[in-house]
Amino acid sequence: MILRALVLSLALFSVAQAEAQRYDGNELIDNHRYDDAIRLFSSRIAQNSDDTESRVLLASTYAARNGISLAKFMGVARVIANAPAANKSAGISGMLAQLNMVFGSLSALPDLASSDGLRDIQTAVRVMPDKPNASYGYYLYRALLRLVILKDDLRYRHKLKPLRDQCTVSDAALQRWLEGLGSKFSLILEDVAKGTKDPKKAAKVLGIKAKLREVISPEGADAPSETEMNDMPEALKGLYPC
């Protein structure tokens, strides 16, 4: 009788085990099955557009396809996440110090190998719209992906070259480029604010964003002081050739 019970129990146990085999899709990315992962996460999002986990995993699939591993640049994530707390000074110099910190961390970010890579990361950002149920990490990840795109923009210095010869900040082309850069950076700061749990720190980031807009708007564009020029990231110094 006992033996019969054991056999019956083992059989039941085996059936239950098979039901337990359910994975969440991360293993597809681990095994470089990016097309399968994109199909899986896209279909989950189609079924439920508020599935933010599938959205971030879909974005990470595009990132993984281009060799962008968050595990390798966790230090940058830490700088971004802690940026609101790290800088105590106010005003434009405070903002520049903040920007310097973030731009300084850009070197740790991976370079995109091709224009396809850039398109993938732009797609990754697009599949992560604002969602009320999204986690803080969701927005920090979007900020990091936007930083990768920004780095790619800055990396192509040839875009700046025609502008470098001109000494007028109000030049339309330079202004457009500057505003484009400013709006990209504003989006990054917005994401950092949304990815910050502490409301005070989030407000601080939004304050930096407001100051940045003041600096790049035509009305409020004062030339930076010598000290501010010294604190400025190399990438931005090119904007002030005179």
Next chain:
Amino acid sequence: MLRLIFIITLLSSPAFAERLLGVPSLMSEGPNLTLHQSIIGRACFSMAASAQDLDCNPAFLADSDKRNLRLNFTGNDQAKNFADTWKSLKSDDAVDVAEDLLNDRDPKQAQAAFSAWYQKGYWAAGLVPIRTGLSYLQRNEAYPQLSVYGYQETEAFYKIGLVSEENKDLRIGLQTRYVARKYIYQKFYALDALADPDIIELNKQRVLYVEPGFAYTFDAPWKPTLAAMISNLPLYQSGDKTPWRPEFDVGLSTSYPGFLPHFRSTTHYHRTAGTDIAHAFSWTGIYDFERFGATSITLGDGLFGAGIDGHIAMVTAGIGYRNERIDVDSWNKKNVESTFFELGLNF
């Protein structure tokens, strides 16, 4: 009896248990108070322990004449590496934890236990001031997901084995364990933890387990013995919800009188959630050097373990190796290797 086994099996089935797939399962790791227990794992439930060792299945205490007091430490080589990680876990420093764990993509498992027990024939009582284990796996480098099991617990146990005068072939036993533990049993994304360290939950619980075992020796020259044990069966529990579930073990052990008088072996069955049926079976052998020590070997599907310990005067020392395959996902199988150490004093 039939009904009881049926209910226990249903309770312990993975359909009722959450599981972090691909992570070395600490929840069903089995006893690990001594080197041989750590090496042979749950197979110790279906065979009697060596001369200086402690029986896992209390039914085997029924006809034991051992009398000793033992202080013991056993742990594996990963335990030291994980000490800092565990410290960070306890201090809720999620960022440190994430950065520590992100450095290594392979699944890891660490364990260590300090214990003291006294056995007098058919009963034994003991205290485990600290037993700790940690295992983890990282997935998706682009947006790292960490699966982490970690626990630190204190335990007091009492076990007793009984045999009737009428039928000495059937032995039954009961083990009671009171466990107070802190644990983490969670799957989370590293960036979520970085942004909000509060998502890592440190759980606490106190549980009184009642764990019955039995052993029946058939009348044959090689003394085949069918032994079974139900472990992690809670009689009382308080605190946070438990990921630990009742576990069922059964095995058939034999000795080899005349041929290899100091050798015993068992074929053991225990199914860990998420693994295939072949992984559930293992074969284990123990060769006793009488009172001077023992060597054990265990083999299974993707499993190899071997250990040796020796007793000189009051001191027991041992070393062992265990290599276990983990089915990380549908495509990946990785091996978790551990070297175990033991140091004990016998009085």
